[in-house]
Amino acid sequence: MISLLRDSAAHVFVDSIDAPTLSEGDAHHLLRVLRVKSRDSISISDGKGKWCAGVIDSDAVVEVTSEVFVVPAPKWALTVAFSVVKGDRPEWTVQKLTELGIDEIVLLAPTSRSVVRWDAGRANKNLERLRLVAREASMQSRRVWLPKIDSGVALTQLSAAFIADPNGVALDASHRTLAIGPEGGFADEELNAGQGLVSLGETVLRAETAAISAAVLMSNYRIKGS
Ligand code: SAM
Numbered sequence: 042m043i044s045l046l047r048d049s050a051a052h053v054f055v056d057s058i059d060a061p062t063l064s065e066g067d068a069h070h071l072l073r074v075l076r077v078k079s080r081d082s083i084s085i086s087d088g089k090g091k092w093c094a095g096v097i098d099s100d101a102v103v104e105v106t107s108e109v110f111v112v113p114a115p116k117w118a119l120t121v122a123f124s125v126v127k128g129d130r131p132e133w134t135v136q137k138l139t140e141l142g143i144d145e146i147v148l149l150a151p152t153s154r155s156v157v158r159w160d161a162g163r164a165n166k167n168l169e170r171l172r173l174v175a176r177e178a179s180m181q182s183r184r185v186w187l188p189k190i191d192s193g194v195a196l197t198q199l200s201a202a203f204i205a206d207p208n209g210v211a212l213d214a215s216h217r218t219l220a221i222g223p224e225g226g227f228a229d230e231e232l233n234a235g236q237g238l239v240s241l242g243e244t245v246l247r248a249e250t251a252a253i254s255a256a257v258l259m260s261n262y263r264i265k266g267s
């Protein structure tokens with residue numbers, strides 16, 4: 042069953058797995074960008090754990106060719122929160138965190154040393170764009186559970202969050218929500234706002250490297266189950 046998913050020519054999300062139809066954008070992406078051919082095997086998911094195999098014809102009409110498989114939600118959810126940094130790094134970070142299987146990706150509201158601050162208009166536009174990036178990365182990585190993406194969340198709202206800091210304890214399976222600071226780091230009161238400090242190693246990582254590193258380590262503990 043899993044090879045049907047991993048080896049499909051393309052993976053796509055639909056609103057209803059029982060009556061799957063492709064959006065105009067997805068149809069264009071599959072036929073013109075990925076050049077999926079009529080009768081190539083594709084996989085189709087509702088982004089909420091259900092998926093099936095199918096084929097499309099040259100008009101992107103979907104024919105389902107398998108039963109509907111149901112994948113349970115991961116045994117525990119993983120959240121990575123990070124401060125907005127410069128340039129296209131937030132997009133890049135969301136893409137990689139999605140590929141790595143993070144369930145909730147949170148862009149923090151500015152902290153005291155944040156350099157980048159989005160105004161409300163820009164924040165909404167950027168959030169829309171980041172959700173699209175996550176959807177595309179989910180297609181590429183064959184996820185059947187779409188990640189949740191939020192922005193403008195204050196550090197204090199993340200009650201379960203541990204704070205990433207080189208002076209913390211080594212990350213283990215109990216750390217399932219981790220907050221990464223901005224270029225200038227977290228201020229002292231922010232370091233004390235979470236459940237404790239968690240280290241990702243002795244070197245000082247750039248914010249985006251810290252986010253990816255956290256995701257790799259956290260998902261490794263989840264794969265191992267403890
Ligand atoms: N000069 C800043 C400082 O001293 O905090 C460096 C900030 S670093 C570029 C950005 C963020 O990445 C930090 O706030 C922290 O959350 C995270 N980070 C970087 N290296 C880390 C490490 N070795 N362990 C845990 N978190 C780290």
